[in-house]
Amino acid sequence: MSVPAEPYVTADGRQIGDVLMEMRNITLRFGGVEAIKDISFDIREGEIRAIIGPNGAGKSSMLNVISGFYHPQEGEVWYKGAPRPSMKPYEVARMGVGRTFQNIALFEGMTVLDNVMTGRLTHMKASLWEQAIWWGKAEREEVFNREQVEKIIDFLEIQAIRKTPVGRLPYGLKKRVELARALAAEPSLLLLDEPMAGMNVEEKEDMSRFILDVNDEFGTTIALIEHDMGVVMDLSDRVVVMDYGKKIGDGTPDEVRSNQDVIDAYLGVPHE
Secondary structure, eight states: OOOOOOOEEOTTSOEEOSEEEEEEEEEEEETTEEEEEEEEEEEETTOEEEEEOSTTSSHHHHHHHHHTSSOOSEEEEEETTEEOOOOOHHHHHHTTEEEOOSSOOOOTTSBHHHHHHGGGGGGOOOOHHHHHHTOTHHHHHHHHHHHHHHHHHHHTTOGGGTTSBGGGSOHHHHHHHHHHHHHHTOOSEEEEESTTTTOOHHHHHHHHHHHHHIIIIIOOEEEEEOSOHHHHHHHOSEEEEEETTEEEEEEOHHHHHTOHHHHHHHHTOOOO
């Protein structure tokens, strides 16, 4: 049985909720290589939790463990107070875990609207026959899902491109469309893998604003990987730091910023 953790209050006085997901002594190996080495940390309801570290630290591997793409050889993933069994990614998605990818994974030939609609698949319960003739339950679902998608499109300010094929969009807008698709699934936990990689300053400012708005207005818990330390320190309630597959820091942005192990890792201090 999981023991409830003490309430956590952020530096600005905002109280974060109970533990939503907990990684317990996670070890992940690929052959003889340990990508993740005995790492534990939690993600609390309503927070923005950053996972940072130098290239090759194991951050994306950890995100893939959380989303069910990888299954650790040791340790447990706890979700909503119970151990999560080994599951496929679509099963994890149905539990309320959504994500975006480091390399954009959209349908280039489809419109923005159709791409975002694919995020509603986990909410579609009509049978194949009902969908084929667009009758009854399928018709009601389609109308409702389109209404939900249009709200997200308005929220992320992409109305003007809703009927544009994604392949024609600039990089920054593609990133926003991918965020929209992830939000369409109404996740309890949203995983963002380098949401601002390759963006210019203005695009980063826009994406930062949307991430904060998603967290504030939807109450969505967010775990993100990001290399821009300015963004991480501004957005995050708590930060976990990885290096060579190990956890070397965990705490508030200020605590992590002053952690000597973290400073050494980012300055490239040689390991013994």
